Amino acid sequence: MLLLLPQTTYGMHIMEGFLPVRWCISWGVFTIPFLLVGFFSIQKIISEHPRTKMLLAMAGAFAFVLSALKIPSVTGSCSHPTGIGFGTILFGPTAMSIIGLIVLLFQAILLAHGGLTTIGANTFSMAVVGPLVAFAIYKIIKKASGPQWLAIFLAAALGNLSTYIMTSVQLALAFPSEAGGFTASLLKFMSVFAITQIPLAISEGILTILIFNAIKAYGKQELKDLKIISKEV
Amino acid sequence: MEDIKDSKSYKSIIKNLILVAIVITLAVLPLIIVKDGEFGGADGEAEEVITDINADYEPWFSPIFEPKSGEIESLLFVLQAAIGSAVVFYGLGYMRGRKKKEEVSK
Numbered sequence: 030m031l032l033l034l035p036q037t038t039y040g041m042h043i044m045e046g047f048l049p050v051r052w053c054i055s056w057g058v059f060t061i062p063f064l065l066v067g068f069f070s071i072q073k074i075i076s077e078h079p080r081t082k083m084l085l086a087m088a089g090a091f092a093f094v095l096s097a098l099k100i101p102s103v104t105g106s107c108s109h110p111t112g113i114g115f116g117t118i119l120f121g122p123t124a125m126s127i128i129g130l131i132v133l134l135f136q137a138i139l140l141a142h143g144g145l146t147t148i149g150a151n152t153f154s155m156a157v158v159g160p161l162v163a164f165a166i167y168k169i170i171k172k173a174s175g176p177q178w179l180a181i182f183l184a185a186a187l188g189n190l191s192t193y194i195m196t197s198v199q200l201a202l203a204f205p206s207e208a209g210g211f212t213a214s215l216l217k218f219m220s221v222f223a224i225t226q227i228p229l230a231i232s233e234g235i236l237t238i239l240i241f242n243a244i245k246a247y248g249k250q251e252l253k254d255l256k257i258i259s260k261e262v
Numbered sequence: 263m264e265d266i267k268d269s270k271s272y273k274s275i276i277k278n279l280i281l282v283a284i285v286i287t288l289a290v291l292p293l294i295i296v297k298d299g300e301f302g303g304a305d306g307e308a309e310e311v312i313t314d315i316n317a318d319y320e321p322w323f324s325p326i327f328e329p330k331s332g333e334i335e336s337l338l339f340v341l342q343a344a345i346g347s348a349v350v351f352y353g354l355g356y357m358r359g360r361k362k363k364e365e366v367s368k
Contacts, residue, residue: 046321047312087353093346097339101292105299106307140338141325200308204315214315221307228292232285239281240350242274247357 042133042151043196045144052203057149060126063157067126074120078254081120084244088116089128091240096132100232102225110233111155111192114163114185115240119255122160129156154195163188181241186234193222 048056075082095112102108112132116125130152136142143151163184170180201215209216245252252258292299312319329335 044309044321045325046323047309047319050322083353083356087350090346090349090353094343094350095346097343097346099339100289101299101301103292103296105292105296105301107301135342137325138327139329140335140342141328144323144325146323200312204312204319206315214311217311217315218308221311228288232288235281235285239278242278243354244357246274247354247361249361251357 042136042143042155043147043199045137045141045146047144048147048150048199049203050146052199053146053149055149056153056199060149060153060157063123063126064130064152067123070121070123071127074124074255078251081251081254084119084248084251084255085116085124087244088119088125089131091115092125092128092132093135095233095236096136100229102228104221104225106225108193108222108225108229110229110236111159111189112233112236113155113159113192114181114188114233115237117160117163117188118167118181118184118237118241119252119257122157122164125160126152126156129160150199151196154199155192158195159188159192162191178238181238182234185237186230189230189233190223190226193226194219197222 071085074085092112092115095110097109099107099109111129113125113129116128130148133143133148133151133155137145137148137151166187167180167184170183171177197215197218200218201211204214205211206213206217245258249258293301329338
């Protein structure tokens with residue numbers, strides 16, 4: 030009997046089997062175009078600026094490290110950063126969809142964290158919505174000629190938060206509450222994910238500033254290639 | 263000239279250390295404030311909310327492979343972080359060496 034009970038493995042993505050089939054398929058379908066655009070955008074970046082390949086690997090690796098760190102939060106549960114903001118700032122939002130998918134696949138297959146059936150939904154929240162929000166925030170602050178550290182911090186932090194808000198939306202859509210419908214469910218899921226996530230979003234913002242500072246100190250050429258810093262700096 | 267450069271890198275080291283301290287504080291503080299917290303995963307709680315809303319829901323698929331124990335799971339997570347940081351720091355080291363070489367050749 031015990032064998033039939035679903036084992037809980039801890040992590041913050043939607044768990045294997047916990048999203049009804051039609052939602053798994055719909056989110057998967059929504060995600061595919063972003064993956065295609067992402068694939069071509071990575072190809073374009075590599076062919077135009079071959080020497081940024083190393084940086085691309087580092088952006089992926091950064092997401093790998095951060096999403097492995099489960100950090101305690103104020104709600105008394107643990108969650109982890111996504112590490113997606115850094116690569117988004119460097120390579121744009123769509124390139125990160127591929128990198129996010131790789132990270133999620135690794136965790137779904139080897140760690141029973143997230144899941145193969147929910148990979149579409151999880152990729153959509155972490156590797157599509159997260160990067161899009163991060164990218165928009167970064168551009169807006171740069172346009173308003175805000176300081177770069179602030180742009181990086183908010184992009185990474187809000188990209189992280191938006192991922193978990195999206196996850197709450199996905200769960201609320203699949204499990205509308207009988208009493209209050211979608212909104213009541215959304216508030217319930219948000220209270221689980223979003224509040225846990227706020228301190229982690231701040232941590233992710235800071236960690237992204239740190240890695241960015243390090244790259245800026247040694248890898249100016251790549252940053253110039255990617256037009257992150259201007260030629261004369 | 264050397265002095266200016268030194269004081270600049272000194273300042274940035276201090277700044278980075280402060281940032282690291284904030285991250286550590288953010289991770290440690292909850293452990294002190296929330297004394298009776300279980301510090302499980304947020305997705306376990308989401309699972310509870312799902313069964314709250316829809317008691318009949320049965321997960322229709324289970325992970326094809328599950329780490330046999332918490333230890334093995336943490337091993338895999340450590341591996342993930344280790345591989346990632348290996349790549350990040352290999353890259354940083356490579357860039358640093360390249361920069362040094364350029365400065366010398368100048």
